[in-house]
Amino acid sequence: MEPTLNIRRLVAWFAVLSIVLTGLLAIAPAKSQRSEWRQVQARYNRVAPDPVPVEIRQVWKPELEVVDRCTSCHLGMGSGVPVSGEPLFAAHSPLPHDPKDFGCTVCHGGQGRATTSDAAHGKVANWKEPMLPLEHAQAGCGTCHGDTRPASPAAASRGQALFARHDCRSCHRIDGVGRGDGPDLSGIGAKGYTPEWNLRHLALKAARKTGAWATSYESVEGPHVEAINAYLDTLIGAPHLMAGKALAHEAGCLGCHKLRGTGGDDGPELSTVWTKRTPEWIAEHFKDPAKLTPGSLMPDFAFTNAQARVLTTYVLSLRGPGRRKGEREFAKDGATLYGTFCAACHGPNGEGRRYGTNNPTTFPAIGNPDFLAVASDDFLRASIEKGRPGRRMPSWGTKEGGLRPEEIASLVAHLRSLAPPAAAVGPLSEAFTSTAAGDAQRGARVYAANCAGCHGEKGEGKDGPALKNAAFLEVATDGYLRATILLGRRNTAMRSFARGSPGFPALGVSEIIDIIAFIRSRGAP
């Protein structure tokens, strides 16, 4: 018996399934009619006085590679009228760049093409540039203005004081502070100005014989103009960013970290930190590095919350192209260079530092007057150039991302300025003129009794600096070594061995010569 097919039943099934399929296919277009941005615009039209057409809005700037659809929801910053009391529809706070010309993601980060909240704000897996938190919004300036340099933090703060002293505020306002109706100087560093403004002011004073001009303006002398200009340079409308940048160039970050290829080798490159860490992590890390990175070599600078915040803003600002690899962001004066490269280890004024929890390291006090009295310029220059191989001090003159000869020269000049000129070393002159040859074996005994406690049994360095270091022995002359042992270093553990002290009798010239012979014999390769 051949079974038969119930054609009608099959046709019925086919019809039902076709209708179900059509219904299922209709879900997708229906869903896109109820998308997030459509609902937001519908809400806007309920609360705003003037309704807007419901459509995607975007800022399209091909030259900036910007396609930002943020204004599809943030209507108050785009085509709609701001609605008070509705944060989503609020107007943007005053800013130098019109979002219509620059878009939003250039400064804020995030995903401009996205039209859903999470995706637009970059809260999606692996999105390369999540939106900057609002407190670090000024880091966005770094996208284009990475080259704004903190002229010299010291000069800028002097300029700020002079700006107040000359009462420039009687005519100019900065960030709302000031009086009078002269030009507002907030953001002047980004807009640019005439460096010879004093001459212009004088000309204007001469032209107008009456009123505020005639009575208020007095000529400002040249060095003050320069200092004030250094201050004006920092006024780019991003005080947090500039504060962070200045602090980074005082704290000595580049002594260990590279920034676009320039700096030390002990820490990670700074311009890519933002790709790996969240802003919260960076801020926490500034406050206590070892807590977040066990075994971190980074000293605990005891930054305050506010300092950690502006430093985080600065680190996040490095995401922009800014300067190219090898270009210098920092100013070239000795004080800035010292702050940028040396201060973290040797202290802001060269007073020396000691840090590390497990294995504390002592960094020499290179601003010590006794040190500067015996160290020649050649010694300083050669020490910076060649460093101390095997120790933390890099060879700044030869390493990749190091310093240029003229920069090292201005550093040497700055070190000299840290201490008053040394007095001549009179009564000890015999120690310097003696030509007797030292005996390393005898020296070993004297060394063990007097020096090994701090410098290590073999001169490898403990609390005191390592003496068994080829680069050190190359740059240190016998005269330098003799003077150091004889005079010591005030305010450090290194006492003067010309005078006796409890437990350490005074050493004779021959003993000192023997010690030096011993040190030299240990350091020989």
Next chain:
Amino acid sequence: MNRVFRSIVRHGFPDTNRNRSLAVFTNFFLHIHPVKARLRAIRLTQTWYLGGLSAATFFILTVTGILLMFYYHPSVPRAYEDMKDLEFVVSAGVFLRNLHRWSAHMMVALVLLHMIRVFFAGAYRPPREFNWVIGVMLLLGTVLLSYTGYLLPWDQLAFWAVTVGTNMADAVPVIGGDIKFLMLGGNGVNENALLRFYVLHCVVLPAALLVGIAVHVWRVRKDGGIYLKKPESNE
């Protein structure tokens, strides 16, 4: 009016065997079917319709693929951005992409299941051994379509998948380097590779697959229809 209708539909209402037969073999789309089939051959459990479903996914992929081509530029700066636009501003763009993607996964799975079914039914034996070979080539075409389509979104996943894939080709002795160069149109996964994969994915492979499917179905008919284990049994 009647004349126009008759010029298109050339048979009467299909309520007689003759008209039913005419309905099938005067219709371009239906004539790939036999006019008569054994009831056992069209039962679901006989074939699970795996071949037909594979063809159906190919049809869906063609339609959605053409729609996607309207929004897609095979160039390095645009390709990824076009993905984003499909995701965020094209009406039902996400649906379109997902339909294409899931159908592609489905097609690979269905073609494999189809081969397994045919293998265990023993349907590759004479006289169908040539059609088995065509089937293997169609599997290869399906996998290549899947692979070439993988690069087109131009995201990290795509880039590295194709980097790995072409490096596997590179490992072939002697001619490996040339194969890799030929696949990528250069030495690296760059705009040449993207263009090459795009043309392969949208033109060469689908056209080849279409011809292959036509031959495959034609051979099914010529080899006596669906393979049934006991053709002599009369149910």
